[in-house]
Amino acid sequence: MMKQQLVKAYLKLPPLVQNVLVSLYGIKLYVERYGVGRRAAEKMLKNSESYSFSEMERLQEDAFVDLAHYAIDNVPFYIEWAKNKGISKSNISSIDDLSLFPVIEKEMIRDSPSSFVSKKYRNKKLISLSTSGSTGSPLEIYTDNHTRTLHYAFFTRLRSWFGVEKRGGRATFLGRIVVPQGQKRPPFWRYDFGQNNLLMSTYHLSEDNLSSYIEKLTAYRPVEIFGHPSSIYRVANYIIDNDSCGKVKPNVVITTAETLMPYQRTAIEKAFDCPVVDQYGCTEMAFFASQCESGEMHFHPEHAIIEIVDSKNCIVKPGVRGQLVATSLISKVMPLIRYKVGDTLSVSEEKSKCHPGFPIIKFLEGRTDDLVYKKDGGSVGRLSPIFRSDKNVTLSQITQEESGDITVLVVPNEKYNDKNREMIRRELVERVGDDLNISIFEVESIPKEKNGKFRPVKSYYKRIVD
Missing domain, CATH: 3.40.50.12780 (ANL, N-terminal domain)
Structure with missing residues (x-):
């Protein structure tokens, strides 16, 4: 709960102060990741x-x-x-x-x-x-x-194979909430000075906003782009559609956390004119x-x-x-x-x-989570991090219905309470917006698919997105 309060307070601060806080946290991470030994x-x-x-x-x-x-x-x-x-x-x-x-x-x-x-x-x-x-x-x-x-x-070794230093200049597309969900104008990113890392929101990648992302990437000139392939692919498609291939040309694009599909690799390689490396x-x-x-x-x-x-x-x-x-x-x-x-x-x-x-x-x-689509057409991948251990949930599943509405099934443990339910709802709203109906149901079990696999995210939303 304390973490949610901190995030809520952070999102109310001016962008300059947010950059400072992001950088301080980045320094903490840098010390943890590149310390003694x-x-x-x-x-x-x-x-x-x-x-x-x-x-x-x-x-x-x-x-x-x-x-x-x-x-x-x-x-x-x-x-x-x-x-x-x-x-x-x-x-x-x-x-x-x-x-x-x-x-x-x-x-x-x-x-x-x-x-x-x-x-x-x-x-x-x-x-x-x-x-x-x-x-x-x-x-x-x-x-x-x-x-x-x-x-x-x-x-460090992986990056060195492609000429990237620890602080070589990175643009990151992960599921972090770095700017308020309701923000309509850029910047849709924050800068981590500690790791020389441009944290780009993956929840604002709508058609109206993509040009500002490309402008920022062009000015920043990252040596590496790192993140979820579904998000980087959306940026790559925009670059291709607007004949801007090679305008942003890092040494390497490293994808992680989701399965990199062949069509995504092809588009990303074309857009950024560099090797695409999958990390697992x-x-x-x-x-x-x-x-x-x-x-x-x-x-x-x-x-x-x-x-x-x-x-x-x-x-x-x-x-x-x-x-x-x-x-x-x-x-x-x-x-x-x-x-x-x-x-x-x-x-x-x-x-x-x-x-x-x-x-x-x-x-x-790989772990091919379905994408959930917001009302503005933007896609949101990797919603499963919402259900980290602080929610007191032993199993969860998100389903986006044909109407666009979202149904959440959770199997609670003995510590689960109304606060956990509200935390789940709030974090979903922060990612998908408040214009979709969200229903949360506590259940005793969640069935697997006919093939015996479990799908944590399922989408039946039929909206066609460019």
Whole structure:
């Protein structure tokens, strides 16, 4: 609730003051992401990116054995598991012993997140993160500055492949609320001086406003554009329709958080006349994947050990589609060993020519949330972050009816109350406007689709948008 009050107060401030506050928060994030240990991590990753498959496997094995021993000594869940199974640290001596560990389902973390937090960090100030709930149910994750620094070293390496420095000048299109929903005139962005980052509102990308976005991007000249492909695609289409391709030409466009569709890639590449790189990861920092300079989609193996399993959690052969199970090698705050992410994919049998030790992702079935459309024709993607853990919801689904009205189904937990309902409504209004009818219903369960998948956002709105 405090966070909502702060956002409400922020939105009432003058743009100049908002820029100051955004920059102060950016400095905080920069310290968390690029703090102590940054240089050592970046140097290690620079060296290991050319490792052979066997060299990378040895690196993973050493990291896994160290992590497994640590977890058995310090993490309540693994302490209890090892005790019940009669397993000691002496039983864990190679990467093959990963199979001794159970597969961790999301529900296990949701039901008891503290049991996965190391006792060594119990009395320390930790960073609490909440997953976006892209599968309908958010998780609470704990980390610290050191782990965040290790994680962002992988972003640094990815950006370095395309000549982008940490503060090289970035324009970001994510789901952050940076300007009031009702604002009708530019600027529809705020500037984060701490990270040299132009935060562009994705909730004001209407046909009437797009020209002002292009004017700002042209003046700002970002080295990198980063964000949701659905939003960047809308900007790209406007550029193409107005014969302005190459007018804004960054070194790279990096897409994240949504599935990058082939038609989106084609339009974005044409509009910005630069490489388009898809990045794939999760709030849990359980793994890191991205395309490289040659266009191959890779898991970064120094970050995590990857397994692809079938419905019985048995490992499938390369090339066969299955569920992603990841063992993060970078966090000792909340170690996740054999964590089932919930995405379907396959890895290639082929070895990479550009990065020999990196697995190649052959197929990735991403999280394709439907888009919700506002009355002014603007589309809004990634509404699932509304249902972070502070809403006390275990499962949620947003449906936009043919009329445009929105129906929200939530499965509440025991802490859910009227305030949570109002928070959900308010955050929806902040994103889609107040001219759509929003109905929220508490239910005991939400059915899956006929194919067994769960869709957190469904849209049947038939309005044709240019």
